[in-house]
Structures are given as C-alpha cells and as structure tokens.
Amino acid sequence: MDEPTVNELVRAWVEGWIVSRGAADPVDEPWGWSIDVGQPGQVARHVLPEPTEADVRKLVAATTAPGTWLKLFADDDTVRPWLGPGWHHDVPGYLMTVPLAAGSPVVPAGYTLTSRWRGGVVRVLVRTGDGRFAARGRLAVTGATAVADQIETDPGHRRRGLGSLVMRALQDAGHRGGAVTGILVGTPEGRALYTALGWSVRAPMASFSYAPEA
Known part of the structure; x- marks a missing residue:
C-alpha cells in the first residue's frame, strides 16, 4: 500500500x-x-x-x-x-505519524492513570496519589487514523516519564479502537518526546x- x-x-x-x-x-x-x-x-x-x-x-x-x-x-x-x-x-x-500498536504502559510509583471514552475520543489523565493533576492527553479515533491532541504535563511533574506514559496509553487505546496510524502536530519541545516514542516527522x-x- x-x-x-x-x-x-x-x-x-x-x-x-x-x-x-x-x-x-x-x-x-x-x-x-x-x-x-x-x-x-x-x-x-x-x-x-x-x-x-x-x-x-x-x-x-x-x-x-x-x-x-x-x-x-x-x-x-x-x-x-x-x-x-x-x-x-x-x-x-x-506533522508527525506513528504506526499504532498494543502496549501496556507502566505507571510510575506515586501516580495513577485513568482513561475514558466518549464520542470517539479517549481522554487519559494522570494524577498524583492525593488526586492532583499531573498530566493529560486525548486521542480522537476517526477510522484508520487517530489524532493525538492536548498533550500536557504539569511543570512540577515534568521529567518523570509522564509524557511518555500518556502517549503510550493513547497509542494503545487508538490501536484497540481500530486505528492503524497515529497523527499529531507537535511543538519543537514535544518533537523530542514523540521521536523517542517512534513518531516520524512528515512535514x-x-x-x-x-x-x-x-
């Protein structure tokens, strides 16, 4: 193809x-x-x-x-x-893409990971042990493609692997939702994270x- x-x-x-x-x-x-x-x-x-x-x-x-x-x-x-x-x-x-595949993200100690689907969109949320916001992201599945959006990590919780956790959870959810290719538009800061997770720059x-x- x-x-x-x-x-x-x-x-x-x-x-x-x-x-x-x-x-x-x-x-x-x-x-x-x-x-x-x-x-x-x-x-x-x-x-x-x-x-x-x-x-x-x-x-x-x-x-x-x-x-x-x-x-x-x-x-x-x-x-x-x-x-x-x-x-x-x-x-x-x-503009970046990645082949979607199943995977079980490992949640760092001291954090919890939850996800929920609504209207073709999965929302992933990472909280601290006492329930405070740490990181989030969402993925909209539209057939064979799924678009990652609003990826965010609280400044006080960066460099702890939470961005990778959110992305791996979204990629797994997209794969389970039937999508084949993940798509996003990342910032220069986010590009390094996404590249490390297998995403490729297309434009x-x-x-x-x-x-x-x-």
Whole structure:
C-alpha cells in the first residue's frame, strides 16, 4: 500500500482535531479547509497542506476578523514573507505519524492513570496519589487514523516519564479502537518526546494568527 501523502495526512489530522475539539465540520476549499472554531482568540482557522504564495496572500487580503488562524504546512522562512501587518507568528509545529500498536504502559510509583471514552475520543489523565493533576492527553479515533491532541504535563511533574506514559496509553487505546496510524502536530519541545516514542516527522507547520490591535 502506498504511503499517504502530506495532503491526506493533513486531512486526517483536520478530521481528528474537529472531533477532539468539538468544532464545526471543515469546509473544503481549493487550497485546503476552513474550520469555524468559534472560540475567543480563535474564531476560525484555515488549513493549507500545500500553501502557495498566491493562496496565502489572497487569504491575508480577505481576512478582517481578529482571531483568524492560518495553519501552513511549510517552513516558517518560506511563508513568513507572504504575511502582512497584523499577523503574528506562533510556535512552529511538526506533522508527525506513528504506526499504532498494543502496549501496556507502566505507571510510575506515586501516580495513577485513568482513561475514558466518549464520542470517539479517549481522554487519559494522570494524577498524583492525593488526586492532583499531573498530566493529560486525548486521542480522537476517526477510522484508520487517530489524532493525538492536548498533550500536557504539569511543570512540577515534568521529567518523570509522564509524557511518555500518556502517549503510550493513547497509542494503545487508538490501536484497540481500530486505528492503524497515529497523527499529531507537535511543538519543537514535544518533537523530542514523540521521536523517542517512534513518531516520524512528515512535514513542518507554520502557524499565524490575525490580531491587528496587538
């Protein structure tokens, strides 16, 4: 079977992201997809798996609503000159994938791990022995692919293997849920963790938001 293209992977990421976040269905566009998010600070996002200068400049010229985001799957240095005043650069991301497989994550001493499914999304939570938040993550299963989202470790509990614990639990859950491939967009900080767990970088992602008053 042929390897999925970046366009196909980004489409799968979009599908999983909207399930995870409860956002509106994506609207197909000639250049990718638009999503009505409807949140403070993020009213909409435009996702371009293969951005061109012409498409980006046209979107920039047509944008008037603060809180509009562009997710451009290309290097920052390539797309940054295409943006105009009022556009602000966010942390770059990396589209990553992993073959999903069964596994029983080992919970470090002093912590508990719980998980629950709802609406095709599994939520994993790590707590301390006295019930305080330590780490979390979620995974949206949409057929053969599953999208990891909102991976977070409390600063006071980092470097204790909790990020790996959450990811292994999500990967196992995705496999048991019938998915074959895990997909995520990770930060530069998260990239090291995911790479150590077998994830591969498939494309860079540049992220910009429109806030003309900032």
